[in-house]
Amino acid sequence: MESLMIILVGILVAIATYLILSRSVFRVIMGTAILSHAVHLLLLTVGGLKKGNVPIIGQADGAFTDALPQALILTAIVISFAVTAFLLVLAYRMYLTNGTDDLSQLGGKSDE
């Protein structure tokens, strides 16, 4: 199961890299969103995909799942959500004022 997840993470990272390297701002933002999902999956996987009880004292004996990676992912998802929302608004404003969403046309300072 872990190997399958890691391969999935790899595929997602590959897609994200492809998107981030493109010229359109919107594709780049999609790329960063996919990249963040890939990293969240990775966090879950390296914590170990165990089957077990809920980690509450006194519930049951035997193996229990590690709750920490899930807590980390929860925080990371919230942060990535906020940043993506900000980035989408910023990109929209930038499109309105600069009149282009092509990153290669957003070059240096010479045009001011």
Add this chain to the structure above:
Amino acid sequence: MNNIIVLPMIVPIITAIFLVFLRDSIKLQRIVSLVTMIFVTAVSVALLQLIQTEGILRLDFSGWAPPFGILFVADSFAVLLVLTASIVTAICLIYAFSTIGPRHERMFFYPFVLLLVAGVNGSFLTGDIFNLFVCFEVMLLASFALIALGGEKFQLREALKYVLINIVASWMFLLALAYLYGTIKTLNMAHISQRVAEVGQEPILTLVSLVFLIVFALKAGLLLFFWLPGSYSVPPTAVQALFAALLTKVGIYALFRTFTLMFPLNPEVTHTLIGVMAGLTIIAGCMGALAGQDVRTIATYNVVIGVGFILLALAIGTEQAMAGAVYYLIHDMLAKALLFLIIGTMVLLTGEIVVKNMSGLIRNYPLFGWLYFIVMCALVGIPPLSGFIGKVLIGQGAVETGSYVLLALGFGSSVIVLYSLLRIFLASFFGETSISEEEKKPIPRGAMVSFVLFALCIVGLGVGAEGIAVYVNDAAYTLVNPSVYVEAILNTHE
């Protein structure tokens, strides 16, 4: 357990939320934000004293004993930086009062500044590496908003690039965290240090530390500073000064913590690499400062040189060099803020950004000119001022360990700093004045007050170096002997 450790982060956040409701009363916003920063400064002074009497302080949130919960740790290194950051922000706020304009003030300028400080202080104080990531994000989101605030064409363009680069860096941070958790199953910095010492720094851990190195190097502008000149020159002057003083320093702080506390065991790889990167940063920064034609570019490349110089000390790694680095970090935060404020005011007064097109400013504004002279001397390291002691101590450390190449690079960069800043001084401040008496704009009084306060801090840090030597030496001692830090966190079995 001491609850006041959390105040430098929580008070700015609460007042920032409070200020959102005071959107239209600009006067009240100014007073509240300034009072907040003065309060945080007072708290950090009190913390600094407390550490001297009680040793390293820590606060376990909700009483979850380490290594299980999130915690804040206050050692001398962290609190010295919190104190400096709070002073810098308070003075930059005074500058902003008279220059930023009601349009920015109405668009939540003060709340964003307070959130930025909360993120910075949180990053300095946290003892949990995932919490460091969260505080980084708090700081970065505030800085994204501050860069874009104003909505000018070039601001939005540079903000977009800055945001994209930082998002990619943040996900690399998460990647490193994932591998770290996968290998040693803990995120508490002291606990990581202990585990790494127990199992020895295996190649996989060194690899993880190198990913951290890339991430923090991006944040600190160590070698990977390509984003820095663009994004540091577009926001309003007060914001530029805050960025120059605070943002890169958080990255530097994280690098110091990572490679003195958590992964100090494989210095042949990591510390050598940091040394090489610092050297290259200095060289590239010098080239940028020499080639720059406009004052803002020269100032931003001086930030890059400063980063390289401080990280030389990390590569050298002796106690003396660490003490030098702490001195130099404090000095650099104060002096870079003043440099950016003065450069920004020059642009404001003349409407020009190219060095050659300004002339004779010192005739119209004598005090302003001599303040620039002071900050220039401080950055070069002329003895009575603040840069001197840091440079001497780092230099001594380099001689001790025989790293003469680093020594030559570090001190060679001082000459370039002197040349690049003196060029501005000679071309823009001396010569025939291009501003006649009638069209001379006055410098706002608040701006002048903030310059003088910064200059006093710089002179005070240089002359009164003996006074803070106790704290700096304590900070350096803890950095070189991470066991002190680990002991203070993990001896909970009473």
